[in-house]
Every structure is written in C-alpha cells, then in structure tokens.
Amino acid sequence: MENKTSKIQVIIAAKHFLYRLGLKTIISVIGIDPEITEIGSLSDLKSFLNKGYKPDFIIMNNDISDESILDQITAIEFPCRTMLIGDKGQELVKGRFEAICLENQKEIVEKFQEFFFEPESKQEPSTDKSLLSEREIDVLKTVALGLSNKEIADKLCISAHTVITHRKNITEKLGIKTIAGLTVYAIMNGIINPEEVNQ
C-alpha cells in the first residue's frame, strides 16, 4: 500500500451528496478518521483508479452508475477491499466485493465495522493482534498469566533483559501499563483464556 499520509485512505463513491454524507457519518460513528475522497460518478472512479491511486478501502453505492452496476464494475480492477452497497447482486459479486443491503442502523454499523476492522487477506490494515509481534504475544501471554520476568525468561529461553524490552514495547504499543490491564487485553483478544488466569 502506498500511503502518502498515515491516515487511512477511503474512497466514497456515490452519486448523491446526501448519500455520501451518510456514509461519512457512519465511518465516523465507528470511530475511524480517514482521509476521504468523494467521487460522484463511475467514470470518475475509473479514471481515479487508472491514475494509479491506491486507497485502502472503497465504499461504493449502486447509484453510481445509471446502467446496471454489476455489468459496469466487473470489468474494473479494484486495488483494495471494496464494499458495494445496494439491494441487488449480493450473490453475483461474492468473492470480489463485500456486498451489503441496507436494512437497519445496527446492521449497517456492524457491516462497516467488519469491513474496516476484520482481517480478510494479506493486505489488510493492522488488527489488534498484528499490532504485536509474535514474540511479543508470547511474552504478553506469560505476563498476563502472572509470571515474573525471570520465569518468563526461563520459559521462553531469552534473557531477562530481552523480556524487559519486550514488555516495554508491549506497553508502548497497547498503552497499557499494569499487569491487570494487560490481562484484560489478553483475554479480550483471545490471547489467553479467562480460565487460565488464577486469581
């Protein structure tokens, strides 16, 4: 992915201004603050992508084309995770797009969260787990289970100094300092089972 700024790049492609506004609102509701490019027609979207611009996400409404949207877009190569909103084509585009129908607010929000936050393939933005390296996850696991630095070092066959460095990095990456806080994080993210923690 080529990002000029550190912000997530999102294209919102919809013909109607109000529709684009609504999409922007939902994005902000789920807590993302991306750089948004608004596009009002399919031809603009095509030429945008042809210029080699690589967004992180595309959200497209089926009003973007007056003709059958599916005929139009199957020929386009989308460089990133793309969502098509509309009432048709859910089956047809399967595999290439996340296609959603808008039913109610709760569903929309959930769909959007899934779209933005859930990992799908190789080129996804970092999720919570990949925030930490595998080694850091190993260390976090042991910290959350209440092991001392010395015990962790022995268990993972690394020096106590390395343990401390890992712990420092984990705290920095997660913004969590205490063992109790790290334990909550580890359980929340399925890194350890709640049953493993002996209170």
Add this chain to the structure above:
Amino acid sequence: MNNILPFTTKTLMADVIHIDYRLIPILGRFGIDYGFGNKSVIEVCEENNINVYFFLEIIKSFHNHQYFPQEELQKFNADVIIKYLSSTHQYYSERKVPEIKEIINTLEKSVDPEHLSKISLLNNFFKDYIVELLKHLEREEKNVFPYILKLEKSISNKVYDVSLIHDIEGEPIENYEQSHENMEVKLSDLKNLIIRHLPPVIRQDLCQKLLTELFRLENDLKDHSRIEDKVLVPKVKQLEKQILEESGK
C-alpha cells in the same frame, strides 16, 4: 486580572465557577454550598470557616496544573491540609466510585450478548481497582493522617512523650513515601482499554460518559497525590525534625 490564575480573595465565588466549572467538586470538598449571591471568595470562606489562602492555592493549582507552590502550601497547618485531603477521599469513595460503577453496570446490562464478556472484564477490572483504591484511602485515613495530626498536636502543646519519639524512629513517613501507590495508572489502563481496544459502538453514549468520568477522576487523583507527595510528606519530615530537636533527641 491574571489570566493564568484569575483568582483572588476579592473574586466573586460565583465567578470562580464561571471561570472553571471543574472547580465545582473542589468547592464541595470545602463544604461550600451554592447560593453565595454576590459574595466574594473571602466572604464565603470566612462564613464557612475556611482558610481563604489555602482555598485559593488549592483552586489555583487545580485550575492550572503548572502552578504548584509547594513551599507555600507546606506552610499551612497539617490539619488544614489533611482536612482537605480527607474530604477528597470521601468524594472519591462516596461519590465518584459509585457513579462510575453505576455507568459500567448500566453498560454491562445494555450491551449485546456478543460484547458482554468484554464489558464484564472491564467491570471486574474496575471492581478490583475499587478494592485497591479503598484500601489505599483507608491506610491514609487510619494510619498516616492520625500520625501526622498527633505530631502537630504535640508540637503545639510542646509535649513530646517517649512513645511519640519511638513512633518517629520507626520512620512511618519514609515508609509511606516509598510505598505510596500510584492510583492513576490503572485508570489510565482502563481508559486505554476502552479507547483503543474495545470494539466501537458499544453504547457510545455510555462509553463517552464513562471516559469523561475516568479522565476526571484520574486528573483529580493526580492532583491529590501530588499534594500528598510534595506537600504533606516534606511537611511531616519538618515536623518530625522539629520534634526530635525540641525534645533533645
């Protein structure tokens, strides 16, 4: 008017709140009720038997965290400082903690089943925190503060009995200084768990309320422990030194 510290004895008490609404709980801690009409800070303080200069230093340092007249504050009597710290404890345990607990409980009740386990984790985390916080406050209330008041009383009476000297030699205040836990760090963890790691859209309204309360409590605690560490502890050391000198030890 000094823009950074816009409070003097002549400032209207009503204006104190208009200038910085975060001072509302501080006024409460001093036992000041509303309805002060156009009375000034000094008038309200006199009516309520409050040391106006202490009151001003406290609200100034709360208003502007950069301002912290450590030495000035140490000059106030320990009982004045402790009275304030003690009513702050009461504010935490009787007001803030129940309020936050209530928000988390409501959150837990109203969240969809798929997120319930996450909120329950946060709830347990906070419950554990409450136990620690109350223990912390109790230790100060039951051991530390009474010891300090005893020192100050014996100085004003100029009576230094053996048991007091013996207490001082046990270095209780050094002990307290070293083991005085930081009660803010867990709150900061809780905040980060919510801000950075909780899936969005779990009752946004309640999460916002909860976060605001956590930020407030964290700030308040920072201010509070700063007074304990930087004013009270050095003050007590002075008192102890004075007693040891005057009793000829």
